[in-house]
Amino acid sequence: MSLLNAILQATNFKTPLLRTVIPCIGLAYSMQAAAAIPSIVFQTERFYDLSGSLTYISCTALSLSLPRLRARAASAPPPPWNWRQVVLAAAVTAWASRLGAFLFARIGRDGGRDSRFDGIRGRAVALGLAFAAQATWVALCLLPVLAVNAIPARALAALPPVMATDALGLAMYAGGLAFEVVADAQRSRWVQERKEKKHSEEFLTRGLWSKSRHPNYFGETTLWTGIATVAAGVMMSNAGQAGMGFAGGLVGKIGALAMAAVSPAFAAFLLLKVSRLERLVAKLTDTDSKVSGVPLSEKKYDKRFKGNKEYEKWKRDTPMFIPKL
Numbered sequence: 476m477s478l479l480n481a482i483l484q485a486t487n488f489k490t491p492l493l494r495t496v497i498p499c500i501g502l503a504y505s506m507q508a509a510a511a512i513p514s515i516v517f518q519t520e521r522f523y524d525l526s527g528s529l530t531y532i533s534c535t536a537l538s539l540s541l542p543r544l545r546a547r548a549a550s551a552p553p554p555p556w557n558w559r560q561v562v563l564a565a566a567v568t569a570w571a572s573r574l575g576a577f578l579f580a581r582i583g584r585d586g587g588r589d590s591r592f593d594g595i596r597g598r599a600v601a602l603g604l605a606f607a608a609q610a611t612w613v614a615l616c617l618l619p620v621l622a623v624n625a626i627p628a629r630a631l632a633a634l635p636p637v638m639a640t641d642a643l644g645l646a647m648y649a650g651g652l653a654f655e656v657v658a659d660a661q662r663s664r665w666v667q668e669r670k671e672k673k674h675s676e677e678f679l680t681r682g683l684w685s686k687s688r689h690p691n692y693f694g695e696t697t698l699w700t701g702i703a704t705v706a707a708g709v710m711m712s713n714a715g716q717a718g719m720g721f722a723g724g725l726v727g728k729i730g731a732l733a734m735a736a737v738s739p740a741f742a743a744f745l746l747l748k749v750s751r752l753e754r755l756v757a758k759l760t761d762t763d764s765k766v767s768g769v770p771l772s773e774k775k776y777d778k779r780f781k782g783n784k785e786y787e788k789w790k791r792d793t794p795m796f797i798p799k800l
Contacts, residue, residue: 483548490720495541495625499534499617504610506530511606515599520592521582527609528575534617535567538624554628559641559709563620566648566702573652577659616699616742619706619735622719626709630718640708644701651697658683658690678780680789686798688789689769692746693796700739707735747796769795 486498510526539560543553582589595601661682668674683690709715710731713723721727747769773795780786793799 479544480548483545487545491625491627492622492719494545495538496618496621498541499538499621500614502537503530503534503613503617504607506533507606507610507613511603514606515602518597518602519587520589520596520602521587523589523592523605523609524578524582525575526606527613528571530610530613531571531617532568534613535564535620538621539564542624542627557628557631557634559631559705560624562645563623563702563705566698567617567620570652570698573656612741612745616738619703619710619738622731622734623706623709623715626715626718630714631709633714634709634712638708640704644704644706644708647701647704648698649701651694651699651701653694654683654697655691655694658694662691677783678776678786678789680793683798685793688793688795689746689772690798692769693798696739696743696746699742703735703738707732710735
């Protein structure tokens with residue numbers, strides 16, 4: 476028996492949902508463990524963000540492939556993909572590829588060091604927890620996509636060609652991705668211009684950064700909300716409920732909605748409330764660990780620009796998260 480067939484048999488659960496979600500979550504933790512080992516040995520975080528992006532892409536690809544792999548193992552014809560499965564997979568892949576490349580290039584420019592890891596770089600347990608946390612981030616944010624990809628083709632074929640949630644969700648994804656890309660580009664250009672001494676500004680207040688103090692984080696939360704909206708429309712439909720093995724009714728629809736909502740909710744939690752996680756990691760590992768997100772950025776800038784009237788005016792006039800019109 477091949478390794479693939481052994482894995483397919485071991486994960487041949489009763490419901491299609493578990494047959495897809497469990498192997499994909501297992502892959503997420505396996506990939507992060509594989510990335511953590513050399514990172515711990517060499518005390519480096521250079522490949523942390525890149526490994527996260529590759530894990531997103533790999534788990535998404537596996538979720539699309541599993542139904543076909545199972546059909547081939549059973550000598551059955553491969554099931555067709557629904558357009559929503561392909562589009563959601565492409566959406567995740569596009570976001571992960573762009574962000575992974577952007578962060579990998581940035582850490583390269585910074586000499587392979589990231590200030591988030593200053594307190595944990597040389598601590599094996601703490602660094603290992605960081606990779607485990609990243610696997611959890613992948614699993615929770617991808618959950619609605621994994622669920623949609625688990626639904627059998629015959630169930631998805633019963634859906635209307637296009638639903639309101641499809642249009643709304645894809646519009647939110649496109650807008651959120653554009654917001655994040657433009658915000659990152661504006662900040663990178665501002666940093667480069669500062670290095671070239673084209674300006675002497677101490678903090679960025681132009682472009683989207685004049686509308687929100689954290690426009691890149693707003694964009695990321697919005698795009699995950701869009702992905703969840705498309706997935707929720709499928710998962711809460713009668714066809715989606717039956718395809719996932721749910722009983723339907725109010726309880727089943729609430730469960731599907733919760734599975735979809737956990738993705739943007741967790742993304743927002745990491746970005747807006749991550750200071751709580753920071754304190755937890757510091758307590759568990761006895762380190763002064765640093766992580767990204769709104770609280771850390773706000774705290775850092777408040778300390779650095781305390782008493783700066785221009786900074787205080789920008790902070791007072793510019794919303795922290797949701798952009799002003």
